[in-house]
Amino acid sequence: MDLKQLTALVTVAEAGSVTGAARLLHLVQPAVTRQIRSLEQELGVPLFERTRQGMRLTAAGTVLVERARRALTELERARAEIRPEPGPVTGIATLGLLESALDVVIAPLVDHMRRHQPGIRLRLLTAYSGHLQQWLDQGDVDLSLLYNLRSTPSLRVRPLLREQLWAVAPPHADLTMDRPVPLSDLVARPMVMPVAGHGLRILIDQVYARAGQTPRIAIETNSMHVQKQLVLAGSGWTILPAAGVASDVAAGSFSAAPLDDPEATRDLVLGLPRTSRPAPAVEVVAREIVTVVRALVESGAWPSAEWLDGTGPGRSPGGLDPNR
Missing domain, CATH: 1.10.10.10 (Winged helix-like DNA-binding domain superfamily/Winged helix DNA-binding domain)
Known part of the structure; x- marks a missing residue:
């Protein structure tokens, strides 16, 4: 062939x-x-x-x-x-992105790469964290945003940020960011949940278990968009990462408040496979996405997020040692 x-x-x-x-x-x-x-x-x-x-x-x-x-x-x-003379890095990098982070990160990242790394062609694939991790292992993506994951024998990660999970309801619920919602207030409410086994559902189940509570599940779905639509339709409330719903809350489509007692958060990380040294274009994208995400957190554009300092001895400025 x-x-x-x-x-x-x-x-x-x-x-x-x-x-x-x-x-x-x-x-x-x-x-x-x-x-x-x-x-x-x-x-x-x-x-x-x-x-x-x-x-x-x-x-x-x-x-x-x-x-x-x-x-x-x-x-x-x-x-x-392959280029005959030294110059700006060129090449292709396939980046995995979480559906729940798209609204916050996609436009700033693409604009940043266009201005600072015009020789690199980005390929962007979106999925849930479990699928993205599988694609990393299979070589279908070069690097990916993931959450609540630590380095493994096949994968090395760089912690980026910690963000809150929010209780999300229709506007008439009058949830506000300055009044966190105790998890006990949700127990009697019908909930629109991710399907069992979904990464976010696992995280939510852990929060309920820590509180000794069981959610009242009205309906399950594998789509964040469907979660939102069902909340608007009156099927129940839901729980989402701040980045996944902040723009909707700002537009008045939903009301939301941070979960409390216990507090619920997720850690966002950047993952790369350990199998071989990344191509130059991939190394550059890894560095640039750290720069973009940090700027979003520090400016407040990534809501309810705390920057996690992943740099340290023996690491590259992007927090990932390409030789490990």
């Missing part, structure tokens, strides 16, 4: 049709078809099911596309990093 075949494979999978892939690749349709057929003949298995709705990956095709996409990304990264 060669790069043209792998590129055709990935593009057809993403476009869902040979016609769409040919348009993206600036090739005629028969040329793309030949690449796919020659790859199938070489491997001895079908990679796509041809349907009226388009090209659908077989089980074998799904496996190969995942590997091919990773290989093409690595080659593209190598091509971007």
